[in-house]
Amino acid sequence: MVPTTEQVHALQLRGITKSYGSVTACDAVDLAVEYGEIHGLLGENGAGKSTLMKVLLGLVHRDSGTITVRGEDVHLADPQEAASLGIGMVHQHFSLIGELSVWENVALGDKGRIDKAAVRAEIKDVSARYGLPIDPDARVDRLSAGERQRVEVIKCLRRDPKILILDEPTSVLTQAESEELFAVLRRAVRDEGRAVILISHKLAEISAATDKVTVLRRGQVAFHARTADTTAQELAKQMVGRDVSLRADAAALGLLPVENTSDADDAAPDERPAAVLEVRALTVEVGGVRRLDGLDLRVGAGEIVALYGVEGNGQATLGDVFSGLIAPTSGTVQIGGQRVEPTKPGALSDAGLGIVPEDRHQSGVVLDMSVAENLAMKSLGTVSGRMFVSRRTMYANARRLAAEFNIVASSMDTPVRRLSGGNQQRVVLARELSGKPKILIAAQPTHGLDVGAIEDMYTRLRKVAAEGVGVLLISTELEEVMALASWISVISDGRVTGSMPVAEATPERLGMLVGGEAV
C-alpha cells in the first residue's frame, strides 16, 4: 500500500478494535507515530492503553483494523514478528531475573551461542552512548529500582528497536531518575531518529516529555494534539471526560501544584494527638538481606500520616509485618499503647489494626469467594454461632456494609473476582473498618484504580481519620501524599530518613530524603 501522506509514518494504526466478551477494550483506535518524536499515550486505568500495546506487540490479536509499519501492512501474529519489525517494549513490571547478572539478563532470549565478551562490550557501548551507567557484572537483585529500569532500557535498546514503547516507566523511579530517563529518550529520538511511545497516566510527565499526545478514554481516542498546543488542564479533562476542578481529582491525576495546603495547618507539629500506632527500631532481615533497618513511625489518633518513598524501599516488607506475614528481627510494634506480637495469628486485628494491603488480589480478598463471604472473613464470630455460619446474618451484614460503602455488585453472592477494582478495594476497606480499628494501614490504596474510584477512596480515608482513627498511608505518589496527609515520613532503603508536618514539606526536601540524604 502506498502511503498517501508525503511522510511515511513510522507506525500507523487504523480502526483497531479488540473486544473481550462484551467489553470493548479498544474501539476503532487510530494512532500515527513518526520517527524522531516522543508520542505520549495518556489514559486512565482501563482506558485501553495496555490492550493497544499488546496488539502492537503481537501478544493479542486485533478483531479488526490495520497496522502499517513504515508504510507496509503488517500482520503481527506473534511477538517474534513484532521484534523483527523493530518494535521493542520496556514493560511496567520488570522482567528481570534477580539471581543473574546484568549481562546475563541482557543476553536472555538471544539465539545461538552466547558470547560473554561481546554482550558485555555491547552493554558498555549502549550505556556510554545514552548515559546509562551500569556494571555488566553486577547481580540484578543487588541493584536499586532505578538501576533495574536502566537494565530494562539497555536490554531493549541493544536490539536496536526502530519503535520503542515504554509502559508507565517512572512508577519505580525518583524524580531525578525519571528526568534522567526522559533525557535518554530525547537522545534516542533526536540523534537516532527512533520513534518512542510513552504510556502514562501522569499528566505532568506527558506534558514535560512528549512531542505529541493521544488521549484514550474507554477504548476510544478522545483527543489528539501537539503537546505544545495543549494544556495539562485540557488533557485532564479529556482523560476523565469532564471538567476537573476538585482538589482530590487533581491530586489523583498528578496535576496538583505541589505546595503547602491550608488544611495541613491545623496540625501543629508540637501538639500531635496520642499515638495509636508506634513502631520503634523495626528491623527485618529476609535471607540475609536487610529489608527494614531500624524503622521508626508514629501515627496519632485522627491523623493521616503518609509514609512516602519510591517503590522497593521496604514498604512491601512493612506491609507484610502489619499483615502478620513476616516476623520482625528486632524492634517493637505498639497499638494503642499495647505491645503486639505481629506474627501471632489474629493478634494485630484484635489489637485494633485494620489493613488495606498493597496486593489486594493476593491477600486483601479471596477472589473466588462471594462479596458476603469476603466481608465476613475477618469477623466470622459476629455472623455465626458456635459452629455454623448464619447465612442470614452474614447477608444482612454484607448488605449493610455494601450500602454504607457503596459497593456495587449484582448480588452479595457474586464472586469478588467479577467486581471492578474500585469495588474490590471498597470491599477490603468496608471489612477492615467494620472491625472498628484504632489504626488503619492503607498500602498503595489507589494503585490500579480509575479516577472516580481514587477520589472516592480519598474521601473515605479523610472520613475515617475525621472519626478518630489513625491512618497510615503508604504511598509512592507525591500528589496523593500532599493531598491527604498531615504528617509525612519518608522511607528510603528501609529507614525513615525524615519526618515532618506537611506544612514544612517541599518537593525538593522530600526528593532529597527519598534519595536517602538526611536533611
Add this chain to the structure above:
Amino acid sequence: MTTSTMTEQADTAAPDDDVAERLDGDWGRRALARLRVSRSGWLTVGLTVVLVVIAGGLSAALILSTGGSPSGSLHAVWTGSMANAAGWSTTLLNTAPLLLVAAGTCIAATAGTFNIGQEGQVLIGAMAGAFVGLRLSVQGPLLAVLVLVAAALGGALWAGLSALMYRYRNVNIPVSTLLMTFLAVELVDWMVSSPSILQETAQGSSGLASSVSNPLPAAGRLATTGQYPSLQLNAGLYIAVILTALTAIMLTRSRWGFRLRMMGLSPLAAKHAGVRVALLSGVALAISGAFAGLAGGVLLASPIGSNRLQSGISDNVGWDGLLVALVARNRPGVAVPVALLFGVLRAGGDFLSSTGVPYFLVDVVKSLLVLAFVAPPILIDAVLRRRASRGVVAHLPAAPATPEVAA
C-alpha cells in the same frame, strides 16, 4: 461529596453490574440463577456424553480384540452389579469404602492440601484395625467400634506424618503422601509375614502359614441387615453416607469449613484474616487420612473380603476413591453418585472377570470412563480462556482509507 455523585462514580467503575439487583434476599431468583446452565455448562455436558460414547466404543473394540463379546460383557457387568438384589448388595458393599476415601479427599483438597496417599492410609487403617481386633479381648459390638476407631486413628497418624514432614522439613505433600503408600505396603507385608506380630496361626501338621492375618473375630465385624437373596446393607454404608453428609455440611456451612475454603483459595488472605494456616492444613490432611483409614477398617470388618489383613486388602480402593473425588470435583454431595458408579464398575467388573474377561480390561474401561468424565470441564475451561485472551486474527484486506486523526 454528595451521595448522588458517588453512586455515579461507582456505576462508571462497574458498568456491568446492575444496581437494581443489589437486593439479593430474593431466594427464588437466586435458586433459579443457580439452576440456569451456562453455555459452557451445556458444552461440558455435551462433550462428556460424546467422550463417554467414545470410551464405550474403545472398550468394546478392546474386548472384541481379546476375543470377548462386548454385549456379553455389558450384560455381565449388569448382572454382577444392578440386575438383582444380590448385585446391588455387592455394589453397595464396594461403594462404602470408596465414598469414605472420596469424602476425606474432598476435605484435604478444599483446604488446598493434595493428599494422594489414600491407598497407603487405607492399608495402615486396616492394619491398625486388625491389630486392635485380634489383640484386644473385648466382647460384643464394642470391639467393632474399637476396630474402626483404631483404623481412623491409624490413617490420621499416617497422613499426619506427611503434615509434620511438610511443617518441619518442607517436604512436598503430594510426594510424601505418595511415597508413604509404598512404605505402608511393605510395613503391612512384613507384619503379616511375622508370626510374632500378625501372621495367621500355622495350620495343621505342616506348620505352613500364608502372609495373612487371622480372621477378625465375629464381634469385631460390622453388622449387616437383610438376608441373601434380598438386599443386604452393611453398617459400613451407613457410616460412609452419614460421614459424607456431615462433611458436606461442615464444608459449606460451618465456621471451620469457611476457614478451610478460604485457605484453599488463598492461603495468604487466610493468614491475613487470622487463620492458623499451618495448623489447619495439617489437621485437614490428618482428617482426610482418618477417612481413608476408616475405609480400611470397613474393608477389614465388612463381608467384602475375608476379614483378614493382607497387603492386597486395599485393592486400589484408595486410588479409586481419589478418582471419585476428582470426578466429583471435590464436592462431597456429587461424590455419592460417582462413588456408586465406581461401585457398579467394581462389582460388575468382578463378575465380568469371573466370566473369563481379563481383569485388566475392566481397569482399562474404568480409566477410560474416568477420563471421559474428568476431561470435559478442564478442556472447555482451557479453550474458553484461550479464546478470551487471543482473539481471532483479523485477515482483513487493507481497509479503505478512514478519516485520519489530525497528525
